[in-house]
Amino acid sequence: MRFSILDINLKYLNMKINITFLGTASAIPTKTRNHTSILLNYKDENILIDCGEASQRQIRIAKINPCSITRILITHFHGDHVFGLPGLFQTLGLNNYQKKLYIYGPKGIKEFIDNIFKYFITTKKIEYEAIEAHDKFFENKDFELHSIPLDHGCRCQGYIFKEKDKLRINKDKFKKLKIPNTPEITKILKGKSIKINNKIIKPKDLLYKEKGKKISFIFDTRMTESIKKLAKDSDLSIIDSTFLSGSDKGEEKAFEYYHMTSEQAGKIAKQNKVKELILTHFSQRYEHKEKSILDEAKKIFPNTRLAHDFMRIEV
Ligand SMILES: [Zn+2]
Numbered sequence: 195m196r197f198s199i200l201d202i203n204l205k206y207l208n209m210k211i212n213i214t215f216l217g218t219a220s221a222i223p224t225k226t227r228n229h230t231s232i233l234l235n236y237k238d239e240n241i242l243i244d245c246g247e248a249s250q251r252q253i254r255i256a257k258i259n260p261c262s263i264t265r266i267l268i269t270h271f272h273g274d275h276v277f278g279l280p281g282l283f284q285t286l287g288l289n290n291y292q293k294k295l296y297i298y299g300p301k302g303i304k305e306f307i308d309n310i311f312k313y314f315i316t317t318k319k320i321e322y323e324a325i326e327a328h329d330k331f332f333e334n335k336d337f338e339l340h341s342i343p344l345d346h347g348c349r350c351q352g353y354i355f356k357e358k359d360k361l362r363i364n365k366d367k368f369k370k371l372k373i374p375n376t377p378e379i380t381k382i383l384k385g386k387s388i389k390i391n392n393k394i395i396k397p398k399d400l401l402y403k404e405k406g407k408k409i410s411f412i413f414d415t416r417m418t419e420s421i422k423k424l425a426k427d428s429d430l431s432i433i434d435s436t437f438l439s440g441s442d443k444g445e446e447k448a449f450e451y452y453h454m455t456s457e458q459a460g461k462i463a464k465q466n467k468v469k470e471l472i473l474t475h476f477s478q479r480y481e482h483k484e485k486s487i488l489d490e491a492k493k494i495f496p497n498t499r500l501a502h503d504f505m506r507i508e509v
């Protein structure tokens with residue numbers, strides 16, 4: 195087997211975060227937009243953020259195995275974010291889901307999930323744990339999950355996926371040290387010194403640190419201070435964009451109904467040094483005005499895209 199720096203960087207260091215938008219509508223779905231749900235894949239983890247009605251069908255259409263889901267993050271208990279849970283749980287049971295499913299959400303999540311299983315799941319139950327998520331609520335060697343409360347007129351929280359900093363091989367140092375292409379190099383990535391050609395090579399001789407990626411999920415909410423903490427320095431922010439500021443008193447409506455406008459989302463992205471903004475959770479009233487939604491945010495923050503169902507991106 196041939197070992198090259200490129201192979202090693204790809205295999206051990208360069209794991210991508212993949213995001214699939216499964217639903218991008220707000221309270222009422224349209225012909226082309228299902229209720230909110232997003233899947234984040236990183237290494238062996240498949241984290242589902244919200245699970246609106248019919249999300250499991252979206253999962254099927256996207257050719258994702260529902261049994262690959264490892265964790266579910268619930269932002270709040272409005273139907274357009276949770277009506278898909280009973281069906282998904284039933285499918286996992288029928289498909290003999292073998293893992294323990296971790297479900298995180300605001301205060302009350304345990305009672306909420308227990309009741310779904312009590313009233314809806316009469317077939318085979320799965321093993322699960324429902325956990326109230328506060329601040330940094332999960333951490334492993336690869337990433338952290340954080341939650342921060344939002345302002346949606348009910349218990350609602352946004353989420354941060356934070357990849358840990360990664361060690362990468364410095365190609366110039368690799369050449370300079372005249373290291374042969376050997377599987378031994380992988381040990382150095384685990385923090386161990388190695389001996390090559392009678393020379394001890396320490397991790398610091400060869401590696402440098404690359405900053406981990408930050409992705410923030412900000413829905414549903416109206417403009418509020420805590421959004422800044424979620425968005426700050428995100429490589430990608432996915433933000434509620436239910437209304438248009440410049441149309442039919444959109445900003446007033448956004449305040450009244452506890453949502454954001456695309457202009458407000460653009461401001462958040464700009465002020466908090468976000469690298470890319472993706473807007474989602476669109477009202478059906480703008481079904482034929484999507485360009486206006488995009489233009490409004492782009493005027494303030496050019497690196498903006500609109501989410502659509504089944505859109506896949508790599509971060
Ligand atoms: Zn919603």
Ligand SMILES: [Zn+2]
Pocket residue numbers: 270272346414
């Ligand atoms: Zn809501």
